[in-house]
Amino acid sequence: xxxxxxxxxxxxxxxxxxxxxxxxxxxxxxxxxxxxxxxxxxxxxxxxxxxxxxxxxxxxxxxxxxxxxxxxxxxxxxx
Amino acid sequence: xxxxxxxxxxxxxxxxxxxxxxxxxxxxxxxxxxxxxxxxxxxxxxxxxxxxxxxxxxxxxxxxxxxxxxxxxxxxxxxxxxxxxxxxxxxxxxxxxxxxxxxxxxxxxxxxxxxxxxxxxxxxxxxxxxxxxxxxxxxxxxxxxxxxxxxxxxxxxxxxxxxxxxxxxxxxxxxxxxxxxxxxxxxxxxxxxxxxxxxxxxxxxxxxxxxxxxxxxxxxxxxxxxxxxxxxxxxxxxxxxxxxxxxxxxxxxxxxxxxxxxxxxxxxxxxxxxxxxxxxxxxxxxxxxxxxxxxxxxxxxxxxxxxxxxxxxxxxxxxxxxxxxxxxxxxxxxxxxxxxxxxxxxxxxxxxxxxxxxxxxxxxxxxxxxxxxxxxxxxxxxxxxxxxxxxxxxxxxxxxxxxxxxxxxxxxxxxxxxxxxxxxxxxxxxxxxxxxxxxxxxxxxxxxxxxxxxxxxxxxxxxxxxxxxxxxxxxxxxxxxxxxxxxxxxxxxxxxxxxxxxxxxxxxxxxxxxxxxxxxxxxxxxxxxxxxxxxxxxxxxxxxxxxxxxxxxxxxxxxxxxxxxxxxxxxxxxxxxxxxxxxxxxxxxxxxxxxxxxxxxxxxxxxxxxxxxxxxxxxxxxxxxxxxxxxxxxxxxxxxxxxxxxxxxxxxxxxxxxxxxxxxxxxxxxxxxxxxxxxxxxxxxxxxxxxxxxxxxxxxxxxxxxxxxxxxxxxxxxxxxxxxxxxxxxxxxxxxxxxxxxxxxxxxxxxxxxxxxxxxxxxxxxxxxxxxxxxxxxxxxxxxxxxxxxxxxxxxxxxxxxxxxxxxxxxxxxxxxxxxxxxxxxxxxxxxxxxxxxxxxxxxxxxxxxxxxxxxxxxxxxxxxxxxxxxxxxxxxxxxxxxx
Numbered sequence: 009x010x011x012x013x014x015x016x017x018x019x020x021x022x023x024x025x026x027x028x029x030x031x032x033x034x035x036x037x038x039x040x041x042x043x044x045x046x047x048x049x050x051x052x053x054x055x056x057x058x059x060x061x062x063x064x065x066x067x068x069x070x071x072x073x074x075x076x077x078x079x080x081x082x083x084x085x086x087x
Numbered sequence: 088x089x090x091x092x093x094x095x096x097x098x099x100x101x102x103x104x105x106x107x108x109x110x111x112x113x114x115x116x117x118x119x120x121x122x123x124x125x126x127x128x129x130x131x132x133x134x135x136x137x138x139x140x141x142x143x144x145x146x147x148x149x150x151x152x153x154x155x156x157x158x159x160x161x162x163x164x165x166x167x168x169x170x171x172x173x174x175x176x177x178x179x180x181x182x183x184x185x186x187x188x189x190x191x192x193x194x195x196x197x198x199x200x201x202x203x204x205x206x207x208x209x210x211x212x213x214x215x216x217x218x219x220x221x222x223x224x225x226x227x228x229x230x231x232x233x234x235x236x237x238x239x240x241x242x243x244x245x246x247x248x249x250x251x252x253x254x255x256x257x258x259x260x261x262x263x264x265x266x267x268x269x270x271x272x273x274x275x276x277x278x279x280x281x282x283x284x285x286x287x288x289x290x291x292x293x294x295x296x297x298x299x300x301x302x303x304x305x306x307x308x309x310x311x312x313x314x315x316x317x318x319x320x321x322x323x324x325x326x327x328x329x330x331x332x333x334x335x336x337x338x339x340x341x342x343x344x345x346x347x348x349x350x351x352x353x354x355x356x357x358x359x360x361x362x363x364x365x366x367x368x369x370x371x372x373x374x375x376x377x378x379x380x381x382x383x384x385x386x387x388x389x390x391x392x393x394x395x396x397x398x399x400x401x402x403x404x405x406x407x408x409x410x411x412x413x414x415x416x417x418x419x420x421x422x423x424x425x426x427x428x429x430x431x432x433x434x435x436x437x438x439x440x441x442x443x444x445x446x447x448x449x450x451x452x453x454x455x456x457x458x459x460x461x462x463x464x465x466x467x468x469x470x471x472x473x474x475x476x477x478x479x480x481x482x483x484x485x486x487x488x489x490x491x492x493x494x495x496x497x498x499x500x501x502x503x504x505x506x507x508x509x510x511x512x513x514x515x516x517x518x519x520x521x522x523x524x525x526x527x528x529x530x531x532x533x534x535x536x537x538x539x540x541x542x543x544x545x546x547x548x549x550x551x552x553x554x555x556x557x558x559x560x561x562x563x564x565x566x567x568x569x570x571x572x573x574x575x576x577x578x579x580x581x582x583x584x585x586x587x588x589x590x591x592x593x594x595x596x597x598x599x600x601x602x603x604x605x606x607x608x609x610x611x612x613x614x615x616x617x618x619x620x621x622x623x624x625x626x627x628x629x630x631x632x633x634x635x636x637x638x639x640x641x642x643x644x645x646x647x648x649x650x651x652x653x654x655x656x657x658x659x660x661x662x663x664x665x666x667x668x669x670x671x672x673x674x675x676x677x678x679x680x681x682x683x684x685x686x687x688x689x690x691x692x693x694x695x696x697x698x699x700x701x702x703x704x705x706x707x708x709x710x711x712x713x714x715x716x717x718x719x720x721x722x723x724x725x726x727x728x729x730x731x732x733x734x735x736x737x738x739x740x741x742x743x744x745x746x747x748x749x750x751x752x753x754x755x756x757x758x759x760x761x762x763x764x765x766x767x768x769x770x771x772x773x774x775x776x777x778x779x780x781x782x783x784x785x786x787x788x789x790x791x792x793x794x795x796x797x798x799x800x801x802x803x804x805x806x807x808x809x810x811x812x813x814x815x816x817x818x819x820x821x822x823x824x825x826x827x828x829x830x831x832x833x834x835x836x837x838x839x840x841x842x843x844x845x846x847x848x849x850x851x852x853x854x855x856x857x858x859x860x861x862x863x864x865x866x867x868x869x870x871x872x873x874x875x876x877x878x879x880x881x882x883x884x885x886x887x888x889x890x891x892x893x894x895x896x897x898x899x900x901x902x903x904x905x906x907x908x909x910x911x912x913x914x915x916x917x918x919x920x921x922x923x924x925x926x927x928x929x930x931x932x933x934x935x936x937x938x939x940x941x942x943x944x945x946x947x948x949x950x951x952x953x954x955x956x957x958x959x960x961x962x963x964x965x966x967x968x969x970x971x
Contacts, residue, residue, distance in 0.1 A: 023133030029141035
């Protein structure tokens with residue numbers, strides 16, 4: 009969340025809590041894989057990792073975003 | 088994967104909640120541990136609760152979760168009243184199990200296609216004509232030369248296949264072996280190839296094997312016979328099989344599930360058609376004829392022209408057949424030739440059993456369906472009462488936001504739970520009862536056999552039945568519950584429409600169904616009783632029957648010597664010989680001509696008997712004398728009273744003569760006996776004459792191929808002697824062999840097997856129906872008294888008499904019983920017309936047929952009301968009014 013906020017120059021801001029439903033949804037779709045690990049502090053934490061299907065999906069989503077973005081830019085320029 | 092994990096998460100809901108909480112918690116703690124301000128971290132995180140809920144929704148199949156919750160709740164509801172729930176499950180199980188068992192039987196016998204290729208293109212040919220007794224009959228048997236002509240005529244569009252019935256035949260596997268029985272069917276050589284059947288071992292018959300008598304003495308075993316007789320021994324190929332004077336060689340074993348085309352009988356051995364001597368005879372109709380359309384032919388267009396073509400060919404054959412019409416009068420010839428050829432679909436096989444038991448199984452399915460309905464009404468009433476008691480709960484659920492749909496689901500899931508439990512128990516019941524009923528269908532020595540697989544057809548039917556039951560049980564209570572108006576219900580008011588009205592409607596329905604079951608059952612029971620008690624005219628007591636054969640025939644004197652030898656054995660009281668037993672399968676008729684006049688239109692039936700046969704059978708003589716050893720046939724005859732009435736009305740027939748056809752030798756009547764039931768208990772007695780066992784043909788004694796020794800034993804159980812007598816005959820080495828052992832009592836019982844089965848099942852289901860209806864009535868009466876306690880208390884307080892209380896408690900209920908009963912009578916008359924053919928000397932309109940079920944239901948209703956009336960009378964007005 010911090011990374012998103014700083015990379016986007018604070019343009020994209022979201023509640024940190026909303027991250028988890030998104031993660032869980034992606035996990036259900038099989039795009040990411042989750043695993044419980046034990047931290048040094050003794051507490052369990054869940055780490056996520058992109059799956060092969062997830063990488064593919066990322067490519068699909070990215071190209072879709074690109075094309076939508078391109079289309080919107082074109083429309084804006086035309087007008 | 089995803090669906091599965093969602094389903095699994097729904098089942099393990101608690102664990103999922105814990106995991107999500109832990110994950111969010113760990114995020115927060117990490118944030119704090121990394122030095123962020125706890126307040127700021129919480130604010131940045133947003134609502135943990137909302138995030139958790141959102142996550143849950145993605146990871147859980149919501150519908151399933153609510154369903155599981157409803158099922159758990161339903162289970163607890165059932166557990167609250169264990170006795171009522173167990174009774175509900177058991178009665179439903181009986182209903183569902185019986186229905187599935189009936190379906191299995193009907194499906195296996197009538198509907199299931201034969202395991203062959205092209206069963207939908209298979210038809211069986213038969214002829215409709217007016218029988219000798221003036222009744223329309225359908226004749227399904229054909230002569231082989233006729234078949235060959237017809238087959239040639241239509242060979243471009245269809246193939247004709249000949250298959251004989253699988254008769255129980257004496258066979259031996261080596262010449263020394265004892266004879267044994269097997270079901271042998273003759274089939275045309277094209278049957279196996281056209282049905283596209285593959286051998287399990289060796290090869291099957293083909294058209295080349297079916298060219299002429301004695302050319303190819305090959306036999307094919309059915310898989311079933313190979314399995315139980317030879318333990319699937321592959322060395323059976325090449326073995327010799329002896330049948331009569333023929334020796335046959337086994338060339339192969341048929342495919343696993345093919346048991347022939349005759350449903351109810353498993354064919355053991357298939358032989359080429361041409362091996363049977365009847366195959367060359369023009370005038371003998373002995374096998375069925377099937378028609379298999381070629382795949383390219385459209386049945387809708389081709390069948391009718393084919394039928395007409397075949398009809399013309401067959402008629403031409405019969406006109407040209409010199410032996411077919413010999414000795415017939417012109418009217419008989421006209422009647423015989425005036426027939427219609429018909430095609431019937433035969434994809435599910437064809438058999439006598441199908442014809443005889445179609446109606447019976449129809450009745451059976453009606454009875455089981457009614458029992459299931461009665462049980463369902465009971466359980467539905469129970470659930471309605473429970474739902475009414477839960478009106479508060481339902482109102483509360485709606486008030487806090489439950490949807491109506493969710494309430495319907497709640498109640499339906501409870502009824503689904505009941506139905507599922509019941510169907511599990513019912514499945515066991517069906518698995519046991521279908522083969523059990525089937526085992527009662529035929530005589531024990533020749534049981535009906537049907538494949539009763541529990542496959543997708545049965546499963547689908549069971550599944551449909553469960554859905555139906557769930558809807559029957561749950562739909563009304565569910566809709567009622569969901570229609571609850573929270574305000575009224577929570578205020579404590581009565582919620583219209585009253586559940587009592589619904590329950591009473593159901594009760595009237597239940598009484599109607601119950602009456603129908605009782606009505607039909609009493610008709611069937613009475614039929615059976617009448618049949619069972621019909622006077623036979625002879626004694627079946629302690630009579631052993633040894634059906635005996637002599638391979639190449641034996642002179643009567645040898646048979647008589649054997650009878651004499653049997654008489655000397657201890658335990659044997661008397662011995663006599665007849666051509667075949669009374670009430671057995673054989674019956675032969677003969678023309679009767681008096682003074683060389685043309686034969687009368689009604690034939691008479693005859694039986695060959697030795698002297699003393701009448702006394703062994705305890706048949707008295709009305710006048711005249713019994714046969715003497717020197718009497719011969721033709722020569723002497725004894726006739727029954729119907730014979731006298733038919734052929735010598737108003738005369739003394741002793742000393743008069745008749746002939747068995749024009750220009751035949753004379754038979755002189757020496758004695759007269761009363762009528763006896765000789766062939767079918769259901770039919771009236773007919774003209775019968777007896778001729779002496781000593782047959783002579785142009786003054787030369789003829790040989791006898793088969794006859795039956797009737798042995799009256801000292802012991803109560805005549806079968807006790809059977810084995811020793813059988814061995815005794817075999818050891819006499821005079822060519823006689825016992826082919827079948829039975830008793831006269833068994834032959835009598837075999838006659839009533841269908842009626843006995845029907846009466847037994849009907850009595851069982853009548854008892855169940857009455858019992859269930861009794862429970863149902865009790866429940867409704869009881870509920871109604873509980874509901875009206877306040878009213879009853881007030882009535883008592885203001886001085887109503889006990890009789891008055893009893894009246895208000897019972898009057899309207901008995902009115903409903905009466906309405907239900909009337910509906911039942913109407914239903915009963917309708918149903919009785921459909922099954923009339925199964926009745927014997929009983930009519931639906933007989934007064935006691937209506938009185939019996941009415942009394943039974945009234946008595947049950949009376950017993951069922953007693954506890955409720957008792958409860959009503961014990962109502963203490965002060966207590967009721969104080970509670971108000």
